[in-house]
Amino acid sequence: MLKLLKKLLMFGVVLGVAFAAFITYHMQIHVVATTDEVIPPNETADIKVAASTAEGIVEALKTSYAARGVHSKGHACVKAYVNVNDDIDPAFQYGVLQTPGKQYKSWIRFSNSSSNMAKPDDNLKDARGMAIKLLNAGDNLSGGTTQEFIAHNTPAFFVSTVDDYNQFVATKGDPMYFIQGYNPFEWRIRELWQLVTAYAQPPASPLWTEYFSNTAYKLGPHNIKFKMKACSAQVVATAIQQDDPDFLKHNLAKELADQEACMQLMVQRQQVDKQMSIEDPTILWKESESPFDAVATIQIVKQTFDTPVQQAFCENLSFTPWNALAEHQPIGALNRARKWVYEASSKYRHAANHTTVPESLDW
Numbered sequence: 001m002l003k004l005l006k007k008l009l010m011f012g013v014v015l016g017v018a019f020a021a022f023i024t025y026h027m028q029i030h031v032v033a034t035t036d037e038v039i040p041p042n043e044t045a046d047i048k049v050a051a052s053t054a055e056g057i058v059e060a061l062k063t064s065y066a067a068r069g070v071h072s073k074g075h076a077c078v079k080a081y082v083n084v085n086d087d088i089d090p091a092f093q094y095g096v097l098q099t100p101g102k103q104y105k106s107w108i109r110f111s112n113s114s115s116n117m118a119k120p121d122d123n124l125k126d127a128r129g130m131a132i133k134l135l136n137a138g139d140n141l142s143g144g145t146t147q148e149f150i151a152h153n154t155p156a157f158f159v160s161t162v163d164d165y166n167q168f169v170a171t172k173g174d175p176m177y178f179i180q181g182y183n184p185f186e187w188r189i190r191e192l193w194q195l196v197t198a199y200a201q202p203p204a205s206p207l208w209t210e211y212f213s214n215t216a217y218k219l220g221p222h223n224i225k226f227k228m229k230a231c232s233a234q235v236v237a238t239a240i241q242q243d244d245p246d247f248l249k250h251n252l253a254k255e256l257a258d259q260e261a262c263m264q265l266m267v268q269r270q271q272v273d274k275q276m277s278i279e280d281p282t283i284l285w286k287e288s289e290s291p292f293d294a295v296a297t298i299q300i301v302k303q304t305f306d307t308p309v310q311q312a313f314c315e316n317l318s319f320t321p322w323n324a325l326a327e328h329q330p331i332g333a334l335n336r337a338r339k340w341v342y343e344a345s346s347k348y349r350h351a352a353n354h355t356t357v358p359e360s361l362d363w
């Protein structure tokens with residue numbers, strides 16, 4: 001009996017070591033970080049597939065209304081000022097951040113990631129989104145005058161390339177996509193982990209979670225990622241209402257009816273010697289290796305936003321990372337794809353709804 005126990009113990013140790021080695025292998029970075037974009041030869045064809053797929057998603061999920069293909073449920077479209085910090089580091093003074101103390105009127109859309117508009121419920125595990133549209137920012141890469149920052153509640157994405165994205169969508173989001181085949185060393189464990197952790201329990205309101213860019217951008221000569229977070233710990237006693245599928249909107253409405261809210265816009269510079277890839281957004285840029293620096297304050301003014309007129313206005317807005325000044329150009333594979341995917345999705349849903357993007361954005 002003692003010999004059997006020893007054998008079982010040894011087997012358990014060997015199995016544990018093998019499992020640890022397996023996980024370590026998958027969590028290691030096998031990509032060489034570069035400061036310049038590296039565009040694969042087949043990417044244009046892959047992007048065309050992704051853009052066509054985006055239209056198909058909008059059509060497939062259409063009810064009486066064609067919603068966005070992703071981040072379909074908007075909780076709120078709120079008015080805010082984005083104020084460049086007076087003490088901003090001169091190294092970050094490019095684009096809309098060029099002038100310390102400058103203020104921009106803005107619109108912010110908070111959303112759930114889920115595309116299910118037939119029965120949306122804020123209580124479900126989901127990814128969350130925050131999109132900022134700065135007004136009168138200057139001439140942008142799309143021919144407009146806004147600067148937009150689009151972020152999600154996870155610091156890394158779950159697919160590496162446009163081709164990977166197309167394959168994932170083709171499986172209709174089946175998690176088994178990440179562990180196909182008989183060779184476990186070819187499984188996408190890191191990517192699967194990013195997907196699983198993105199679907200989190202909801203915050204008390206959209207204000208009380210962090211939002212990350214996932215993908216990389218220029219900031220003048222720098223490559224950066226950005227995030228938005230509350231200026232302080234939660235200060236309003238909001239609670240999750242499990243019997244209210246729209247509690248994120250309702251809690252935010254209560255908060256902004258009483259007082260304004262404060263969030264920070266922060267940037268993280270690429271350190272190329274620290275495996276911070278601009279092409280592979282599944283690779284986490286560790287804050288321990290490059291911390292985020294606050295560059296602007298987001299002042300969400302006290303307001304009433306939950307009106308039919310403002311909600312309709314919000315739904316007709318279109319956001320894209322490519323509504324960006326040249327100093328903030330999106331970079332990396334998924335950002336290059338988003339230029340065409342977001343445009344295709346927006347045009348398709350507006351045509352289906354017989355609506356147009358609002359021309360007047362000022363408030």
